[in-house]
Amino acid sequence: MIFKNYMTGVVQGGVALKGEILVPGSVSESTALIALAAFSKSSPSLKNIPEAIGIKTLNEILEKKYEDGVISLDISYDIEPLFAIPPILYRGFSVALNYQNDIPKEFREFIDILLLFNDAKEINKNSYIVKRSSITDKFTIDLKRHGPDAALFSVLLAISHGAFATLLNYPGDPRFLSFLKALEQVGGSILYNDGDNTQSVSVSLQPPFEFSLNTVVSYSLYKAAFFSLAAVATGGAVNLRNVNASEFTPFIAKLLKWGVSVESNQSSELRVWGPLSNKNISDNIEIKSYPGFIPSWGYLALVFLTCFPGNSNLIFPKEYFPQELIKELNRLGGQLDFSLAPGNFCVAIRGQNLKPGRKILLDNREHLLPLLLLSLLIPGRTTFINFEIMRYYYPDVLDLLIRLGAKIEVS
Numbered sequence: 001m002i003f004k005n006y007m008t009g010v011v012q013g014g015v016a017l018k019g020e021i022l023v024p025g026s027v028s029e030s031t032a033l034i035a036l037a038a039f040s041k042s043s044p045s046l047k048n049i050p051e052a053i054g055i056k057t058l059n060e061i062l063e064k065k066y067e068d069g070v071i072s073l074d075i076s077y078d079i080e081p082l083f084a085i086p087p088i089l090y091r092g093f094s095v096a097l098n099y100q101n102d103i104p105k106e107f108r109e110f111i112d113i114l115l116l117f118n119d120a121k122e123i124n125k126n127s128y129i130v131k132r133s134s135i136t137d138k139f140t141i142d143l144k145r146h147g148p149d150a151a152l153f154s155v156l157l158a159i160s161h162g163a164f165a166t167l168l169n170y171p172g173d174p175r176f177l178s179f180l181k182a183l184e185q186v187g188g189s190i191l192y193n194d195g196d197n198t199q200s201v202s203v204s205l206q207p208p209f210e211f212s213l214n215t216v217v218s219y220s221l222y223k224a225a226f227f228s229l230a231a232v233a234t235g236g237a238v239n240l241r242n243v244n245a246s247e248f249t250p251f252i253a254k255l256l257k258w259g260v261s262v263e264s265n266q267s268s269e270l271r272v273w274g275p276l277s278n279k280n281i282s283d284n285i286e287i288k289s290y291p292g293f294i295p296s297w298g299y300l301a302l303v304f305l306t307c308f309p310g311n312s313n314l315i316f317p318k319e320y321f322p323q324e325l326i327k328e329l330n331r332l333g334g335q336l337d338f339s340l341a342p343g344n345f346c347v348a349i350r351g352q353n354l355k356p357g358r359k360i361l362l363d364n365r366e367h368l369l370p371l372l373l374l375s376l377l378i379p380g381r382t383t384f385i386n387f388e389i390m391r392y393y394y395p396d397v398l399d400l401l402i403r404l405g406a407k408i409e410v411s
Helices: 027-037 053-063 080-090 105-116 148-161 174-185 221-233 249-257 295-306 323-331 365-377 388-393 395-403
Strands: 008-013 018-022 045-047 070-074 094-098 120-124 127-130 138-142 164-168 189-194 199-204 214-216 237-241 261-265 269-273 284-286 310-317 336-341 344-351 359-361 380-385 407-410
Touching (some): 027 045, 027 053, 027 080, 027 148, 027 174, 053 080, 053 388, 070 080, 080 094, 080 148, 105 120, 105 138, 105 148, 174 189, 221 237, 221 295, 221 365, 221 395, 295 310, 295 323, 295 344, 295 365, 323 365, 365 380, 365 388, 365 395
Parallel strands (some): 018 237, 045 214, 070 094, 138 164, 284 310, 359 380
Antiparallel strands (some): 164 199, 189 199, 261 269
16 A cells, blocks of 8 residues: 555664553454444443554444445455445445455455355456345355454354354464354354364354443454564563463464563463574474464564574465565565475575665555564664555554654654
8 A cells, every 4th residue: 555645754773672561452353343243232342442444444334324225345455344244234235345456365255255155246356246145044164265354254244144154164263262252252152063174163143132241352463473573682571461371372482492581470461571592593484374373473473583693494375475575575685585385485584684774665564564573673774665554554553662662753
């Protein structure tokens, strides 16, 4: 996304981050809970909702009073507004989905789910009309090639139909499981059937229902990883509140292997501090779904390992391969190469200290936090062009960084 008026952000790297923060809530879980609340008779209290423009847009869509039978949604960059579709369909409206350009891959899986429910009809390659089909009995969906967001969306679509949905190969992501717990607390039926070769969960909930819970949205695994690496690499010390260490275990295991100092306690607080006991880091990491090392952690690890001496290899599934991020790191002086394996890309890192004083153009949502992490790690000043996109998606992260002592100038 490129804004018309470029905003410049300058980050001074190498400044130790110190202090205590409440890790912001998960955008995915927040989005799903907001959509779930739209089916209810009441207005629940949701706490720890992160600041995100997509969530703001979703709320605006759901709060608007519609009179026409077809609601038009122009989707360009954010997936969060798509979660308005299930409650809109339940209310008896149709949705016209319009894309300015070719449909991005991150949106395609939502279209695929709508097609599985027979709710979507293609008008042309960039437009769909979405209308609730007459099928309201049972659905079976294989989520093997879909992520947690698509799983959340599938559950909400099933609720809009009043249907019994069986999700095969559902994600073990903590945020998806936390959402299912909330669903159960408002009267939903959740049945797990995990076998040796496959796992499935069956879900049903008949709207409207009472949703009077005071729910605290679970912390963002992505942002917890970001602040952990930022604290360590700058030689700082940060206490992360609202972090369940057991859910964060796959990431903590890597931190410990890299020589990071970590402490956790039963009050959902994690303390991470630097400097590293060994700055020559070599590792082999396979990126896969939770409880493995998830893709968002992989993007952060890619940057982190590039900044330190050592030889590492990261194996990314084809659909999560960060080619543009690799190009940018190499432009800044990194030594990264990649090779193709069946269904995967292997990225070889020959770590070193990257060159300070570079300018970086921001235009990809997936790469914002990895590049922001890079600017904190490299000594010297990094200038970001189009910094507005960072404030657009991660205002809470920027505010927390400044609270921890980061030096960020915006003009």
